[in-house]
Amino acid sequence: MTGRFDAIAQWVAGRRHRVLVAAVLLLGAAEFMAVRLYPASLPLWMPYEFSWGVFLATSFAALWYLRGFASCPDSRKPRRWRIAAYFAGLFLIYAAMQTHIDYAAQHMFFIHRLQHLVLHHSGPFLIALGDPGGVLVRGMPRRLKRLLDATWIRGAMAMVQQPAVATLLFVGLIYLWPAPPVHFYAMLDPRLYTLMNWSVTIDGILFWALILDPRPAPVARLGYGPRALLCLAIMPPQILLGAAVAFSTRDHFQVYAICGRIMQMTGLQDQQLAGLILWIPPSMMSVVGAIIVLNFLRLNDERVEATAMSGSMIRA
Amino acid sequence: MPRILRNSHGWRLAAIIFSSLALSGCDRPDPWRLVEMEDRLPPLAFDMTSVQDGRTVTAETFRGKIVVLEFGYTFCPDICPTTLATLSRVLRDLGGRAGDVRILFVTVDPDRDAAKDLKRYVESFAPQVVGLRGTPNQLASLARRYRVAYSVTPAPDPADIEVMHTPTLFIFDRDGRIRLLSPRIDDPGSIEHDLRRLLDEPRHGGTET
Numbered sequence: 001m002t003g004r005f006d007a008i009a010q011w012v013a014g015r016r017h018r019v020l021v022a023a024v025l026l027l028g029a030a031e032f033m034a035v036r037l038y039p040a041s042l043p044l045w046m047p048y049e050f051s052w053g054v055f056l057a058t059s060f061a062a063l064w065y066l067r068g069f070a071s072c073p074d075s076r077k078p079r080r081w082r083i084a085a086y087f088a089g090l091f092l093i094y095a096a097m098q099t100h101i102d103y104a105a106q107h108m109f110f111i112h113r114l115q116h117l118v119l120h121h122s123g124p125f126l127i128a129l130g131d132p133g134g135v136l137v138r139g140m141p142r143r144l145k146r147l148l149d150a151t152w153i154r155g156a157m158a159m160v161q162q163p164a165v166a167t168l169l170f171v172g173l174i175y176l177w178p179a180p181p182v183h184f185y186a187m188l189d190p191r192l193y194t195l196m197n198w199s200v201t202i203d204g205i206l207f208w209a210l211i212l213d214p215r216p217a218p219v220a221r222l223g224y225g226p227r228a229l230l231c232l233a234i235m236p237p238q239i240l241l242g243a244a245v246a247f248s249t250r251d252h253f254q255v256y257a258i259c260g261r262i263m264q265m266t267g268l269q270d271q272q273l274a275g276l277i278l279w280i281p282p283s284m285m286s287v288v289g290a291i292i293v294l295n296f297l298r299l300n301d302e303r304v305e306a307t308a309m310s311g312s313m314i315r316a
Numbered sequence: 317m318p319r320i321l322r323n324s325h326g327w328r329l330a331a332i333i334f335s336s337l338a339l340s341g342c343d344r345p346d347p348w349r350l351v352e353m354e355d356r357l358p359p360l361a362f363d364m365t366s367v368q369d370g371r372t373v374t375a376e377t378f379r380g381k382i383v384v385l386e387f388g389y390t391f392c393p394d395i396c397p398t399t400l401a402t403l404s405r406v407l408r409d410l411g412g413r414a415g416d417v418r419i420l421f422v423t424v425d426p427d428r429d430a431a432k433d434l435k436r437y438v439e440s441f442a443p444q445v446v447g448l449r450g451t452p453n454q455l456a457s458l459a460r461r462y463r464v465a466y467s468v469t470p471a472p473d474p475a476d477i478e479v480m481h482t483p484t485l486f487i488f489d490r491d492g493r494i495r496l497l498s499p500r501i502d503d504p505g506s507i508e509h510d511l512r513r514l515l516d517e518p519r520h521g522g523t524e525t
Contacts, residue, residue: 036457037453038453039453039456039457039460040451040452040453040455040456041452041453048460049460103465106463106465107465185356187463188353188356188357188463189356189357190357190358192356254499257482257499258351258482258484258497258499259463259464259465259482259484260464260465260466260480260481260482260484261465262465262467262480
């Protein structure tokens, strides 16, 4: 398994970057045309609405990772489970936006909530768990690397990953998009719809990367304890919103009736199910996140102890 | 932060300005009664066959007319005929002005709705109703454009074939821009009111798609 992954990474790293870009663009163009011209004949794994943004972002996230992985010295190569987590997260995000799951999400409120569970929670969570930053930077073109090092980008990152801001953003987006007047137009207007999906995905990656950083502070932005607390802090607002939606006796989301539901379900049933999805799985993710952070804390303590005994350098 | 916003008077002032702006918005003498869309969906565009004359028609064909877009099928037991009957009544009430309105009835079941059946069906309602039939791909791309769900579940017995589609009406102005949605079909008064308002508007001449 690792052997095959190594071989693929070596093969990708052996191509010139320009060739990879051309191949991705060509594949994207083919998919774009197919989706545009043959919407009725597409298999379900093809996009319902093709997005260049999602296609390019996920393609390069995969390619740069493979290139970076190939150039890592053996001692610094990520563990197998981290690689698996990273690609699983990437795959989930791609599948949620660029297959016919998106059609279902546009037409059933609870499937929309499942889609956002992937985009805001589990997809970014897995990517962050994969801790791909170092490998990605190794694999991306030098010019982009320099751009990411720019002070304004670092400043912006520091600001949105400031714990209070990160929590507010994370919970704020969960409250903003389902707010009935906003939700109505977000589900109809393709531009708002795109903005909604991108905003939760990017925010999810930033938030979970802040939480699931394996390194201790100050190399990581926050210490392990505050990060575990942050996981728990985002729980109550989500439980509250989920419960409010699940227990509401009025259908607040008319947009699904307007576009047409694709399952035999009343608006209220759809909404109750969506409420449960807002309520339960995110809370479980928070608990899992907190447990993982506490485990990082334990592992780090053990490492510090071990190195203190052997007197060698601490490796981040 | 500007100084005026730092004290509570500033906030109060801001609140007053904001609420008066909001109120002036509601204050318009004649508000729309259907759901306002104002360009929140793309302009009308499609490529289909008109069952009346068998020719290929596009959104361009209907520039200059107010267009009401409806999805349905001729075997539809209740929703489609009710909607079309409601719309026919609205057209009758519009009198001479109805000539500037077109109802585009797009079949979501082109396999069973042969052109001649669909023609007979739409003509039984009003002369302004145009029956449109497309290939599965033409139909799917129009439905996707307006985020419309539809499906035909085949069955050996034709009586068991299940067709699903949304009853929503999509209303476009003379320039093909989306202006209104009508989620309910039992409110001819609102539809007529808003169509009159749209008919009063001059054409801007924008033909971008």
